[in-house]
Amino acid sequence: MRFPKTAALSAALMTAAGLAHGAEIEFWYGNTGNVETAILDACTAFNAAQSEHEVSCVGQGGYEVGMQKAIAAYRSGQHPVLIQFFDAGTLDLMLSDAVVPVEELIPDVDWDSYIAGARAYYETSDGRLFSQPYNSSTLLFYTNKTQLEEAGITETPETWEEVIAAARKLEEAGHECPFVTDAHPWRVLEQFAARHGLPIASKHNGYDGLDAEYIFNQGLIAEHLTNLASWREDGLVKLNPDTKAGDYAAAFNSGECAMMEGSSGSYAAAKKAFGDKYGITVTMTPMYEGHERHNTLVGGASIWVMKGHEEAEIEAAKAFLDFLRQPEQQLAFTAATGYVPVTLDALEALKASGKADAPEFATASVGIDTMNQPATEDSRGIRLGFYVQFRDIFMEETQKAFNGDQTMQEALDRAKTRGDELLRRFEQTYQSAKLN
Amino acid sequence: MSNAFFRNRWLPFWLASPQLLVMFLFFYLPVFLAFFWAFHLERPFGGGSQFVGWANFQRVLADQEFWAALRRTVVYMLLASGSSILVALILALAADRAVRLSPLARNLLIWPKAVAIASVGVIFLFIFNPFLGVLAPLNEVFPGIWNPRINPLHTWIMIYIANIWSAIPFTFIILLTGLQAIPETLHKAAAMDGAGPWRRLRDIQLPLLTPQLFVAVVLEVADSLSGSFGLIDTMTQGGPGGATNMLVYKIYVDGFKAYDLSGAATQTAMLMVVVAGITALQYLFLEKRVKYER
Amino acid sequence: MIENARSIDRTATVLLLLGSVFVLLPLAFVAITATQSYGDFLRNNFSLLPGTHFWDNVAAVWSLTDLPRQIMNSVIVAALVSGGKCFLAFTTAYAVVFFRTRYVPLVYAAVVASIMLPIELRVITVYQVASNLALPVNAAANTGGLWAVLFGAPLDLQLNALDSYAGIALPLMAQGAGTLILVQFFKTLPRDLARAATMDGAGPLRFMADVLLPLSKGPLLSLFIYFFIGGWVDYMWPLVAASSPEMQTAVVGLARLGPGMEEDIPNYPLEMTGAIMVTVIPLVLIALTQRRIVRGLALSEK
Structure with missing residues (x-):
């Protein structure tokens, strides 16, 4: 012993x-x-x-x-x-x-x-x-350093404006997939809203009561999702189905795409796939200019x-x-x-x-850093009922928008309506329960 | 008439009782327990469940998503079982001929049975990958002509083909054995009367194959329903944009991924009604046409 | 055979060739992927070029899973499931086809209705029943507080079947496909079989054991092999019912090779290697018994 x-x-x-x-x-x-x-x-x-x-x-x-x-x-x-x-x-x-x-x-x-x-x-x-x-x-921003430098980008983008400027340069340099995401709500909705200090639902994302309602279909969140759709039209942003690999992380790992927002857990596979061929940078996820940075979830x-x-x-x-x-x-x-x-x-x-810079700890300090940014009442987390079902609804409606069957605003409005129905039923299911 | 000959009152019950006991414990009792949830708002960890009468049913019946998923499910059951039986029938007719490839093919065509349905999904997802799979050359020439990740029609084609692949073994064997049991003399006699191969197929082989076809239809319809879960889960997760969200998958996701036990149970109850209806139709209309005598 | 047989045979050969290619293509793809390393896979995704890492992958699967133990579990569970299904189907089908008793069609309907609702949709409640098989007995005895009045306390029997071979196998037997197939087989038997047996002085049970069982040997054997393979590849229920690693089946054990995190890219080469290793046994079984399966499922006695 x-x-x-x-x-x-x-x-x-x-x-x-x-x-x-x-x-x-x-x-x-x-x-x-x-x-x-x-x-x-x-x-x-x-x-x-x-x-x-x-x-x-x-x-x-x-x-x-x-x-x-x-x-x-x-x-x-x-x-x-x-x-x-x-x-x-x-x-x-x-x-x-x-x-x-x-x-x-x-x-x-x-x-x-x-x-x-x-x-x-x-x-x-x-x-x-x-x-x-x-x-x-938590969510981090990954770039293929080698490809960015080849396109003349020497500084890792920190804002969405810079990401898109870099994406345009990459596109001009003949790169087919500048930025990739799967548009999963964990990435484009929850983490995005949290670090911009915005709620996706009232009552501080449900922390203050089960009678919350979704409010993501407006303001910066709605703008960002509309942007994603139009950037995709321009070929600056690719989604899973647009990539050869069919998966955003696989597309980044194979060098098909130059930038992605991915989980800190994606680092090991990316590093392994890159080998000596490409350099990699991992930083905090981009913000829109003029917004204060808050913690990621x-x-x-x-x-x-x-x-x-x-x-x-x-x-x-x-x-x-x-x-x-x-x-x-x-x-x-x-x-x-x-x-x-x-x-x-x-x-x-x-x-x-003294091992903080070793490869196996590469995401540890930036990961802690991004989760340790100033918190607000709206960046604590998500406390919404039947949330897993809501994620599926969100994916379904936004996919339809990305495929051109409806506008992004229509998609978000529909997702809100359907999500609110889930919240009301959840509230009824837990009528007598107390949310601490 | 039929083989029914003995008239004992209780003996058949005792004979069937082991089966009935297993069915009761692991099928009817669990289904009944789940139906209880359909009339309540049930919390996953129990406690505080409230009786709400038919409210869950009213909500599900008013839900367009439910009807869309049900419609897809029924269409899928019909088309998937039809297409897999047709392919298996063609292969069985071919393997029934004494050609050199026949013994090998009879063996090969059973192999898919050993592959779990979820693996089938992963494999076919790659095979139909628009950029790397077998149709990729087509996309090189005509960009975007094949993309099952975006175009629901292409997605469905992919799912149907994967289903045919995994469904071949059983239907193939059962139809082949049926064909082989048809006496050679019948063929010869018909041929001497001047009946060509098509004529013999229609007048001799298919009618004598009806018992096997009936079994194949009943079991394929059932398999396509339960197999759809594994295929959808690994290939599309109901996408693109919910276009392939079928009821079995939807129930699983609602109930066991999202802990909406009441919603899932209510939809299961509705599915049971549909399934019972389809089974009844099969027996009322199809079994009558089965010819058992030889 | 008779007229233009050659052109028919040629068509048949072409069709069989197409069918074989269709069946083999995905399997070839599995085999190729199993020869690649995770690194190859991350760089190239799926590719059709064979690699050189098959034996490394085999060694990795061997060390990451407890295959000998799990394969033994799979053999036991699959044999129990298929043996049980055959036994239940035989007695039930006999009752359904050979008795003129009025409630028999009801029994048949109750069994056949179970074919369509997969166990995936009943997992939670099946678990509840399996965790205490005495549940219905307790419920019946305690209706209206009867047991408590007679014996002072409500009846509370406990019979937990989880984490045992029986608990994994029994719920998988609750599926009526075997009954349906045997009923169809019995219906094709000569009509006067039972009458003739009775005239020789055999009762219903003697008839079942001495006449029907030998006649059904072929179909039963085919069904056994067929259900054995089906039980072998079952995933969801064996996963849920086995609480301890020692009781897991081989297909469940393979899940261990899956991605560690939701975000990870699966190590498909390893998973495919595992799939091959676990599939070898049913494949060999198919290859060896194919003739028997085909003869047995003829649904007719020649």
Whole structure:
């Protein structure tokens, strides 16, 4: 047995030691591939680092199936203590009465160490953290440095105006795909609105009540989406179906497209694909000129503690959460996966280690930077009902607009109307529930 | 008449009871539990479910998206099962001839059965990639003539072909075996009476194939419905612009990706009604024409 | 055969050739992709040029998944599902075709109606039932508080089938295709079979065991192989029903090769290699038993 490394862990061990014996608990997660390997490594490390508790990590093959199974399991009383859920399921869980807020469960932790962009997404409107952020990503701006320089662009664009100017230069230089996006609402709506400090729905994106209404079909957001459509007409912006690869990230990786807005998690694959052929830059996503920059939102998933378990099991869950929160654990996870560490002490540890510029940490500091910009009431996150369905509606209507079946304004208006219907039904479903 | 001969009152029930028990536990009871949600506003993790009567049904029936998805689903069931049976029938007629390729082809044509439907989707998505796939040369000459990512008609063609590919094995085998069971003497006798190959196909082979065709129709209609989920999920996610959003996929997304259990259950109930109707039609109109005697 | 047979045969050959190419093309594409490395794939996307990394991919799949264990699970689950389906279909079809009892068509309708609604749409409630098979017993016993009045407390039996071979296999058996096929087969049997058996002094059960079962050996074997392959490639339910990694089937285990993050580009070369490794067993099965499948499904006794 290895000796506990940090104060947090020894504290956890001491509370646990007071009990007759520890417990064996399950942690359900959804990731696959290299992320799954990293999660399993963390579990093994935890089990090796102490003998009080035993956590068994069970992969569910995907976030959505994991959530489905959790719902079924909870209804049958077979649910695990710890479970990982993805960002879009946050509201459903908060209202579910099936989980305990981590801040209530483990009050003596410095939860403020979590950076604003990561924290606000998972906290109640009165500021208590509901779940512990785990694998976190955010939106970044990627450019193919080599291709930009070939077209005579030496500075990475920082505003949309500069992006489009660069795109025109690339087009003149004969580049077929200057800027690529998939127009997914996570990119073109949620992250765009948050960093411009704009709400997509009233009541601060629903944080102040379930009676919110969508309001993205006006102002700068509507302008931006209309711009995207007309830039696409001009050949400056390409969407998934316009690319050979059929996927924006694949199109960027193969050198087909010169710029993209993509998740911080896309870095490893892009770097690998570029090899020595191209240089890559990763910066904060572009703003419109004359707007103050606010934080981008956290993506990925967080870990929730489910109700209905014995004291010993809860202790084991606390110990495991404490273990994962340690800076060295976060950094090991970042190095293995490309996710962004989200606590200030992890960031300090990274700086202290002198490895901040190493390729495996390339997105960590810019990722933290963009999530740590000044927050507003409207850049905390999204707290809207049936939001996954709304994302599909948004995609469907805007796709029709991009294909020329309706104007972008019509698409946004229709998406708002259909989205509001979902919000009203959600409100009715949770009539008696209280949104904290 | 029929083979029905024994008249025991309870024995058939006991014989069928294992099947009925499995059906009850894992089909009817779950469907019933889900129907409960159709009359409530149900929260995913339970608790606080409210009875709302027929309100969910009223809302779904007034929803244009639902009707559009239902229409696509029914058209797809008819066209997908029809096209796959036609292709399999042609191949079975060819494989029934004693040509040299026949034994090999009989083996090859069953292979797609071993490939999961989701993989079929991924594979055909690449094959019909407008820039890299088999039709890419066409796009080089006439830019934009083929793009299943934007043009819904092209998207549908792609889905139908993928469905035919995965549906060939079963229909092919069952029709081939039926053809092989037709006695050679019937062919010879008809040929001596001066009946040409087309005539023999129409008067001998197809009528004697009706039991197999009936099974193929019932199971293909069912398979096209359940298989549509895997294809849509991997190939189009209902796009472009919702043009290929079929009911099975829509129900799955609404209920299990977006946790709208009540909406999904209500649509499932509606789908069940349609499915029951189609099954009844098959038995009322098709099974009557099946000739069992030899 | 008879008249212009040669031109018909030539047409048949051309059609079979086209059909074979149509079937093989996607499979060839799988095989080619499996020979590429992830790096090749990221740079070139899908391409038709074979690479040299097939064995590296095989080794990677082998180390990332627990294939020996998972393939054993798949064999057990697929065998249980197909064996169960054949058994259930045989007794039910016998009841449906050979009995003149009035409720028999109802039984048949109830079974056939299950063909069209895939298990994907019932996952949550099937899970609820599988997590406690005694659910309906409890519900019946507790109707109107009856059990509580008689015994002091409501009946609360627990019988959890999840994470067991039975729990994975049983819900997959609840599908009536086998019954439909066997009913069609029985209907093509000579009409006086049962009468003749009775005259020889055999009762309904003797007739079923001594006459019908031997006659059905061919179709049952074909159905078994056919359902075995179907059970082998099932994904959704085995994934949900197996809570522990030790119970996962091979196709479910392959999901581990998928992209780690939603935003990642899938490692298709690895996934395709895994698909090949897992598909080998059903493919060999098809190749070896093809003649038997074709003969068995003739739906007629020659």
